[in-house]
Amino acid sequence: MEEVEREKLAKFSELGAGMNDDIILKVEGLTHRYGDFIALKDVSLEVGRGCLTALIGPNGAGKTTFYNVISGRFKPSEGRIFFDRREITGMEPYKLSAMGLSRSFQITNIFSDLTVLENVMVPIVLHQGKGFHLWSILENDVELKNEALKVLDMVGLSDVADRPARELAYGDKRLIEVGIVLASQPRLVLLDEPTAGMNPEETEQMIHLIRNLAQKLGTTFFLTEHDMKVVFSIAEYIYVLHQGQLLAKGTPEQIKENIKVREAYLGGTIDSGVA
Ligand SMILES: Nc1ncnc2c1ncn2[C@@H]1O[C@H](COP(=O)(O)OP(=O)(O)OP(=O)(O)O)[C@@H](O)[C@H]1O
Numbered sequence: 513m514e515e516v517e518r519e520k521l522a523k524f525s526e527l528g529a530g531m532n533d534d535i536i537l538k539v540e541g542l543t544h545r546y547g548d549f550i551a552l553k554d555v556s557l558e559v560g561r562g563c564l565t566a567l568i569g570p571n572g573a574g575k576t577t578f579y580n581v582i583s584g585r586f587k588p589s590e591g592r593i594f595f596d597r598r599e600i601t602g603m604e605p606y607k608l609s610a611m612g613l614s615r616s617f618q619i620t621n622i623f624s625d626l627t628v629l630e631n632v633m634v635p636i637v638l639h640q641g642k643g644f645h646l647w648s649i650l651e652n653d654v655e656l657k658n659e660a661l662k663v664l665d666m667v668g669l670s671d672v673a674d675r676p677a678r679e680l681a682y683g684d685k686r687l688i689e690v691g692i693v694l695a696s697q698p699r700l701v702l703l704d705e706p707t708a709g710m711n712p713e714e715t716e717q718m719i720h721l722i723r724n725l726a727q728k729l730g731t732t733f734f735l736t737e738h739d740m741k742v743v744f745s746i747a748e749y750i751y752v753l754h755q756g757q758l759l760a761k762g763t764p765e766q767i768k769e770n771i772k773v774r775e776a777y778l779g780g781t782i783d784s785g786v787a
């Protein structure tokens with residue numbers, strides 16, 4: 513065996529096979545470049561199974577890029593990603609979703625012309641691999657409707673199931689997004705700023721929902737969030753990105769006290785609440 517191959521295998525067993533069941537996501541040396549610009553530089557982190565984890569950092573820190581790379585939207589320039597002991601580096605989003613890793617988008621991403629219920633039925637059908645008969649299934653499949661209703665119940669939207677999605681308030685549209693993500697029964701959910709653009713009441717509702725879902729379903733949530741009050745009230749563990757590099761990691765208490773984190777936020781546009 514070539515020396516390089518042997519090294520690769522050794523590296524793999526160190527990372528993948530050595531990954532214990534308490535760790536759902538492991539990222540090793542992740543670097544991402546847009547042309548010459550380095551958006552992520554040598555980021556390594558782990559997410560504990562069932563541990564509500566947050567990724568924070570000032571605007572442009574690389575959070576969305578990180579999620580895009582983890583969820584398969586972009587291939588990393590360097591580094592490796594493991595999900596549930598399997599290497600997933602560079603895998604396509606639909607494959608990852610079928611494996612149990614789903615994400616939501618920072619920009620609202622729902623089907624406005626479909627009803628709320630149909631919005632959740634579509635990903636269930638796709639997850640079951642019945643996409644070819646999508647429209648007849650949406651109209652006729654009672655079991656599917658019940659399954660989608662259960663999802664709507666979880667996100668608190670059963671009452672508006674038959675309304676066109678476009679008619680809903682912004683906060684409720686974002687709840688549909690969470691429903692769409694949950695429809696594929698993921699074990700790990702990446703949420704990129706789930707409360708962006710929400711008023712305080714909607715934010716409160718979203719945080720409450722995420723915390724409940726984490727507890728009830730045992731799903732692991734890994735989210736980004738600008739509002740420090742939200743982060744400190746919800747996260748059990750926090751990673752801080754700054755200019756593409758990991759600046760700090762720890763419990764909310766440790767992050768609050770971290771001088772480097774305070775400095776990174778000073779002069780930024782975020783009212784961090786860190787100070
Ligand atoms: N497609 C792209 N092409 C080139 N540069 C990009 C691209 N996407 C992001 N960038 C740059 O990469 C850096 C990180 O951007 P990213 O969107 O990942 O940050 P972020 O932490 O999510 O920021 P925000 O808090 O504003 O959402 C920024 O400097 C951004 O301008």
Ligand SMILES: [Mg+2]
Binds near residue numbers: 575576577618
């Ligand atoms: Mg972003």
